Amino acid sequence: MVVTLRDVARAAGVSPATASRALSAPDLVAPARREHVQQVARELGYRPNRAARELITGRTGNLCLVVPDLENPFFAAVAKGVQARARALGFALLVADAEEDPRLESELVGHLGAQVDGVILCSPRMTDAELDRLGRDVLDDDVPLLLVNRLHGGLPSVVIDNTDGIRQAVTHLYALGHRRIGYAGGPVGSWSDAQRRRGLEHASHGLRSIDVVDLGHFPPLFGGGVAAGDLVAASGVTAVLAHNDLLALGILSRLRARGVRVPEDVSVVGYDDIPAATLVSPTLTTVTVPLARLGRAAVDLLIEAGSVPTAAESAIAAGLAAAERAQHGTPAITVGSIGATPPPASVLIGVELVVRASTGVAPAQSSVAGG
Amino acid sequence: MVVTLRDVARAAGVSPATASRALSAPDLVAPARREHVQQVARELGYRPNRAARELITGRTGNLCLVVPDLENPFFAAVAKGVQARARALGFALLVADAEEDPRLESELVGHLGAQVDGVILCSPRMTDAELDRLGRDVLDDDVPLLLVNRLHGGLPSVVIDNTDGIRQAVTHLYALGHRRIGYAGGPVGSWSDAQRRRGLEHASHGLRSIDVVDLGHFPPLFGGGVAAGDLVAASGVTAVLAHNDLLALGILSRLRARGVRVPEDVSVVGYDDIPAATLVSPTLTTVTVPLARLGRAAVDLLIEAGSVPTAAESAIAAGLAAAERAQHGTPAITVGSIGATPPPASVLIGVELVVRASTGVAPAQSSVAGG
C-alpha cells in the first residue's frame, strides 16, 4: 500500500543503502545513479517515514513553542514569527498554550521536549529554580531550550531591550513636560516587569525633578488596565507608563469612562505595539517591538544552539540568516553569554517608541486628578 | 545514557514484552508484576521513545491545525480551543500559519499530514477541487481531515451557524428602523462569505420594504474595513453588516475619520465577537461565536472520525466529551452527514447577537450620506 525505501531501491535496481543516500546525502552517490533513484522515488510517490528516520537519527524535525496565552496578541505575533522561520528551515512547530499557569508550562516542556529538537519558552513568571530544573533534569541534554524575553543562567535567549524602551518612553514624557509619572506594572514575578522597573529607575535617575509613582502589579490584560485606571486617576500623575498595551488599553478605557481626557489630562504609553493599539481612539503611543523578527531570531538562535543540523538544513539556515542580515541591516545585537560556551549567546531586540495620540503636553496645573 | 524499555525489563526481572505490556496495556499483566514494573520504570525515569512506538503502531499522538493567519484573533481563538482539547486528550498540536495563501495551505497539509493522526483545516478560500485532492491524494487514508467553518463533500466539519447569525443581525437592524442595509463582504471565494450572503438574502426576503446593498468584497482585515468605510458613506445605507469584526472595526474607524457618527448616522454590525470588539468606542454590536468551543468540538469530531484511538485515549475522550455535554448543555447540533458513513457528521455551532453601542435607531431622514 505505502511505498517504502526498499521499494524504491528495488525499482531502481540499487541497494536500500544507496537509495537512502541518493535521497538524503546526494553527494555520496554517483550523479547518474543519484538522479535515477530520485526519479524513481518521484514516480512511485515515495515519502520517507519520519518515525523510522527519527528512531535512528534522533532528530524529529520538530520544534516546540510554549506560550502563556495564544490569544494574547503579543504571543500570537511571536508564534507567527516562530512558525514562519521554523517552516522555512524545514521544521514543523508544536505549539502549546500554558493558560498563564507556570506549572503547566513546566509540564508541557517536559511532555513536548521529548519529541522535538528544541524548545522555545515564553515564560515570564516561572521561577528561576524551576527554569534550572527544566534545563537540567526534564529536558534531554541534546534538546536546547531558548527563552523569550527573559535572561537566565547560560540559557540562550532573545530579549527585548526593555531598558531602552522605557528610557525612550520616559524621555518622551519628560520632554512633554511631565514630571510625575506613574508605572502600571505587570504581574508579580514577571521577569520583564522587573527589568522595566529597573530601567525606569535608571532612566528617571538622570532627569531633574522627576517623580515616579509605582501603581502596583496588574494582570497584563485589558481587565487589569481597568483596575489600574482608577489608581491612575487617584494618584495625581499626569502620565502613566503601562507594562504592556493591553494594560494601557484598559487604562484608556477606564479613564474615558471616568471622564478623564487623554491626552489632555493624562498621557498614556503602552509597550509592544500590538495591532489593537491603532484601533482605539486616541491611538496609543507605545514602544514598538518587532515581534515577528523576535520570533525569527529565536528560531535561528535555537538552531544555532542545537548545532548538528542536517547538511541541507544548515545550508538553508545560513542562507536565510544571511539574507535576513542583508535585508534588515543588523537587526540584533549579540550579547556575550555568561556561561562557558560562546555560540549560544543571547540576542537583544531593539525597540522604538512610536508616538501616537495618547500622549501630549502635560497639563499646566498638576491639580487635575481630584480623587 | 537514556533509559530504554529493555533496561526497565532487566531491572524488573521480566522480559521486554512484559515490561511493554505493564506500561501500555496494564490489564494484560498480573497485578503484582504490573505494579512492580511501573515502580521500576518510575525509579529509572523511563520515558518511552515516541518514534519507536510510532514506527510500529503508525500513530503519532499528534494533531495538526492549519490556519490562514495566527495573528487574526478569530483563528487565534480557534487555535487556543483546539490546543486545549488536543492536550486534554493526550495529543500534541502542530500549528501552521498559511499566510492567507491557499496554495501554501495545501502544501502544509501535505507535509504535516504525514506526521499526524488528523488534520484540522481552516481554509475559507481553498477551491473545492483542491479540497478534494487533499482528501483523496495527498493525505493517507487513515488520516482524517476536518474542516472548520466550511462544508464540503463527505468531510467532517464544524461550521458556524452563519444563516442564523445574519438573520439575528438583520432582524435587529430592522427592528431599529433600518430599511437600507449594506453588506461589506469577505474575500472572493470565501465559503463562509458565500453562505452569509445567502443567509442575508433569505433573511431580507421575509421583511417588508427592506433593501440590501452589496458593497463588494474586502480583505477580512482592518485595512479592508477602511476601504469599505468609504463605500458605506457613499451608498446611502443607514446600517452596515460586515463580514467580520476586523472589517467592522476598519469601517468604524473610517466613518469616524470622515465625521460620520456611529450609531447616530450609521449603525455597524460585525461578526465573530473578537476581544477588540469591546476595546473600541463605540463598542461593536456583533454576532458572538463561541470559538473556543468550536475548537474543542473540532478536535472531538476529528478523533471520532479517525476512530481506532488508544484504549486510554478513548476512555479519556469519552469522559471529557461527557463532561463537556453535562457542563454546557447541548452546545452543538449534529447535522446528518451527506456521505455514506454516518459517524463523521458535521457539527453546527450556534451563535448569538450581542448588542453593544455601534447600533441604534435609524436616522429619521435617509439623506445622511451626502457623498
Add this chain to the structure above:
DNA sequence: ACGCGTCGTGCAAACGTATTCATCGAAGCC
C-alpha cells in the same frame, strides 16, 4: 608494474517499541 588512496556501492546491524505466537503453569470441569 605495483601499491596506495579514493570513490561508489552493498551488506548488515542497529534504533526502541508493539505484537504475534508458542509455552508453561494453574485452575476448572467431569
Add this chain to the structure above:
DNA sequence: GGCTTCGATGAATACGTTTGCACGACGCGT
C-alpha cells in the same frame, strides 16, 4: 485425578530508515 481451558509470560519478529564497515574498481604517483 486427568483433561481442557484460560491467563500470564517470554522469545522472536517487524516497523523503515540510517550508517559503519568492507569490498571492489579505478586513477595516480614513483
